Amino acid sequence: MTMKTTLKLNLGPQHPSTHGVLRLILELTGEQITSCEPDVGYLHRGMEKMAEKMSYIQYLPTVDRIDYLAGFFYSELYIRTIEKALNIEIPEKAKKIRALLLELNRISSHLLWIGAFLMDLGAISPFFYAFREREMILRYFEKLTGQRMMYNYFVFGGVRHDIDFLEDIEEILNILPEKIKDYERIITDNPIFLTRTKNKGVLTQKTAINYAITGVNLRASGVNYDIRKSDYLYEEIDFNPVIMEDGDCWARYKARILEIKESLKIVKEVLEYLKKSEKLKQNLIKPIGIILPEGEYYSEIEAPRGLASCYIVSDGKENPYRLKWRTGSYYSVNLLRELLVGNYLNDAIAIAGSLDIILPEVDK
Amino acid sequence: MNTEKFLQIFQDAQLSGDKIILKSGLHDALKFLREQSTFCILKDISAIDRSEKGIELIYHLYSQIDNEDVLISICVKDEAESVIDLFKSAIADENEIYDMFGIHFSGNERLKRLYMPQDWEGFPLRKDYVEKDSRLAWNDNEDNA
Amino acid sequence: MNYLYHLYIEFLQKYGIPKLAGDITFYIIPFCIIAAVLLVVVLILVLAERKLLGFFTQRKGPNRVGLWGILQTLADAFKLLFKENITPQNADKFLFNLAPILVFVPVMTVLGIIPYSSEFTFVNTSTNIILYLVLAMFPVLSIFLGGWASNNKYSLMGAMRAVAQVLSYEVPMTFVILSIVVLASSMNLTDITLAQYSRFGITGWFGIPCFIGFAIMFICIIAELNRCPFDLPEAESELICGYNTEYSGMRFAVFYLSEYAMLFANSIFLSILFLGGYLSPFGGYLSHMIWRDTQIANILVYFEQAFWLFLKSGLIIFCIIWVRATLPRLASFDLLKFSWKWLLPISVINFFIISVYKLGGAL
Secondary structure (H helix, E strand, O other): OOOOOOEEEEEOOOOOOOOOOOEEEEEEEOOEEEEEEEEOOOOOOOHHHHHHHOOHHHHHHHHHHHOOOOHHHHHHHHHHHHHHHHOOOOOHHHHHHHHHHHHHHHHHHHHHHHHHHHHHOOOOHHHHHHHHHHHHHHHHHHHHHOOOOOOOOEEOOEEOOOOOOHHHHHHHHHHHHHHHHHHHHHHHOOHHHHHHHOOOOOOOHHHHHHOOOOOHHHHOOOOOOOHHHHOHHHOOOOOOOOOOOOOOHHHHHHHHHHHHHHHHHHHHHHHHHHHHOOOOOOOOOOOOOOOOOOEEEEEEEEEOOEEEEEEEEEOOOOOOOEEEEEOHHHHHHHHHHHHOOOOEHHHHHHHHHHOOOOHHHHHO | OOHHHHHHHOOOOEEEOOEEEEOOOHHHHHHHHHHOOOOOEEEEEEEEEOHHHOEEEEEEEEEOOOOEEEEEEEEEOOEEEOOOOOOOOHHHHHHHHHHHHOOEEEOOOOOOOOOOOOOOOOOOOOOOOOOOOOOOHHHHHHHHO | OHHHHHHHHHHHHHOOOOHHHHHHHHOOHHHHHHHHHHHHHHHHHHHHHHHHHHHHOOOOOOOOOOHHHOOHHHHHHHHHHHOOOOOOOOOOHHHHHHHHHHHHHHHHHHHHOOOOOOOOOOOOOOOHHHHHHHHHHHHHHHHHHHHHHOOOHHHHHHHHHHHHHHHHHHHHHHHHHHHHHHHHOOOOHHHHHHHOOOOOOHHHOOOOOOHHHHHHHHHHHHHHOOOOOOOHHHOHHHHOOHHHOOOOHHHHHHHHHHHHHHHHHHHHHHHHHHOOOOOOOOOOOHHHHHHOOOHHHHHHHHHHHHHHHHHHHHHHHHHHHHHHHHOOOOOHHHHHHHHHHHHHHHHHHHHHHHHHHHHHHHO
């Protein structure tokens, strides 16, 4: 008679490949995972509670911190909601500037993911290569906004100041496609990489929809859902959402590479517009003492890690009555419960890595 | 979605702004939306403390086929129906609402403290939450002063 | 070695020390030399690896301590020396302490049986290869011991992976070594080296008829060393640090040291089997070409032989580091599959080809 016992393994919160402080309570038979229970909250900062105590402008600098790798997205989302509530139309050029910065931010976020994912798979070099390219983008952000990560550049009614240093973006546009080709050469065709990602962690359409997975992870499973298509910032911009069919780790990797290329296209297009455009004229509203009319306001954005939304309930006072964030990563963590079961430990790391979970976004 | 058809089936539902307010029968309504209609993504569940009315839960559903959103709202006291058998993503949302608002979802056995420590008392996002917990840093300072 | 031995005995007898004492001490002295040289080699290797990885990933690598970062590893070694040795509370304390000691013994012994030059083999038995195989297997036992004794789940998993990996890669490796033994008709490393001699240098090397075997052996050695892409026992992103998660301070340093010493020993072994060992790649030795048949040339040739050996093994180490910088890690089951499904059959075929080749040569 054989006796089957399981091993309970605490993966994290201090583990090199949980990308922060995620804790997974795994139950293993041998090296096979029989159950997985994510435990989050080690990075909880009470973003929603904080909002209720702060005025709208006070809260603005903190929203970048929800996702420190894609700060522009959350400040744009927050500002967008308030502009919606106050019925503010932002000038055409400000829209284009926002779209440009968002796409650059998306590229930098995806680049970091590529590095971190390959690190999870045990390859060290791509991490440094990806960081080298990401550095160019961050340098540009620093030049423009004075910050590398928490930009605080978008304000109610436009942007803080006019865009500048366009030649830097041109340089990025020249260098990055070459480098992406290099990545493809060192990563995509690598047989070890293929065996480790092909058919691993297959996320079917049905499961993805059931778990409310959005963003690249959903599109890699073959669902055409990109909120940018109906986004007012991208109205006149021509681009195609990246759709992959397989839904495995490889598809998620490839989808991100293709999405970088797509974003570069958008950046190029917007850059042409910005070069021709005149100086930015905008009527910024006085941010101190903003009061939203009573009501409920909702808006959403396609963040690099899935659909993000902001829901503000105002009771006509200086601070929001209730503010709710929806973040993509939180649902990806929830998905780990199902996706990891039946896989071996070293595949599990790759699968969890491929979902692009970032913990500040999960914990809010 | 045909809102009128929905309102016909669920008699006590009423339309207010862009959300449908239910009085009861949340699970049935969501089941109808998922199985009879095409709303298969539950984007999120928001909870708002409406003090005297209880806690309002807003279910945000999305139909990928029709590219359409629908908001279902219901006010509850401390107990609500769980929808995890319809939408797996609700595991995450309901757990968060349990942690922050203390609403117990019947049928969901996975509820536990999520962001707050296991032994935390009170539910922070409720409007009647008193911030007098001695474990909070600022309260400690007050005592010292 | 006989030459050195007689020199030594003569030297002792000059001072009236009996021959027996000379017989005993003669075998101890080399190991002291090895221990000293090994430390230096490991320091250089660690620095070289970090520098090379730096260049591969477009960084500078260590460049602060000493000129060009030369003293960085020394500083690290001192840091580790002064660090606290922590023994986990629930660990098996005896085994936990025994593992780092045991890991170092076979490494030292392995380096003793290698012919560095034609007169410089400390222990020269007729079946050196078998001895080598056994000793090279040994460190995995202490890895398992350490992993088991740590009482840590990650360590245990790392240890189990290490054993499974070494066991499965030992088999194709043995077949490849067997084909070399067939080629050289000897199990002695010096004889194997000499069997690769040819007037044109490089053409005599066993790496040419046995190139398949060379590739297999290269892969197996990387696997035995637990290095990327076969670094599953200490996969950082999965098992944190595998079997040495719980080790700290000097105990960790000993594991680290033995890892690099094994890298050095294995690359030397590989160059002896396939790249002609200490033979010159040009056929004749450079010192003979320059100084003809003088006394200097006869002494210098020993150093030249050691130089060729170290150069060849250095190239192999460079390739191993290169591989590490390029490839992602294999999954644990793919790793075992790769060994049993691919390497083993190919190594058997290789053995067959080599046997036919040898037979053809004899006819």
